[in-house]
Amino acid sequence: MLVYNETFIVDDAIITEWIEWIKTNHIPAIMATGAFNSFKALTVLDSPNEGITYCIQYQGDSIERYSDFYYKHMEDIHKAHNAQFEERFALFHTLMEEIDL
Numbered sequence: 223m224l225v226y227n228e229t230f231i232v233d234d235a236i237i238t239e240w241i242e243w244i245k246t247n248h249i250p251a252i253m254a255t256g257a258f259n260s261f262k263a264l265t266v267l268d269s270p271n272e273g274i275t276y277c278i279q280y281q282g283d284s285i286e287r288y289s290d291f292y293y294k295h296m297e298d299i300h301k302a303h304n305a306q307f308e309e310r311f312a313l314f315h316t317l318m319e320e321i322d323l
Contacts, residue, residue: 223320224288226258231271233310243306249278251299256292258282270276273311288317 225293231239249261266275282288300313 224282224285225318225320226282226291226315227287227318228278228313228315229266230276230278231269231273231312233273236307236310237274240307240311241256243303244276244278247306248299248303251302252280252291252295255291255295257284257287257295260272271312272280 230240244263250264252258253261259282261278261280264277264279266277269275303313
């Protein structure tokens with residue numbers, strides 16, 4: 223299983239607005255691409271950063287579907303987020319693969 227993780231560090235002053243926008247715009251836009259089967263949202267309890275840190279993890283089963291998302295959709299989705307919350311958040315994303323240990 224592949225996991226695409228977005229970690230957001232969000233300014234305290236916009237938390238309510240940001241959560242609502244993420245729920246009604248950002249997550250639905252990513253899920254509508256068809257690249258992922260499910261998602262979960264988490265908050266980081268022991269973050270050393272100022273602001274509140276959230277992670278949204280999208281689970282998928284195909285590197286091809288992820289690549290399609292990455293090359294055709296991710297830039298526009300992130301541009302929309304940036305336009306909405308410019309300079310009031312930090313974002314980094316990673317792609318991970320689940321392994322058996």
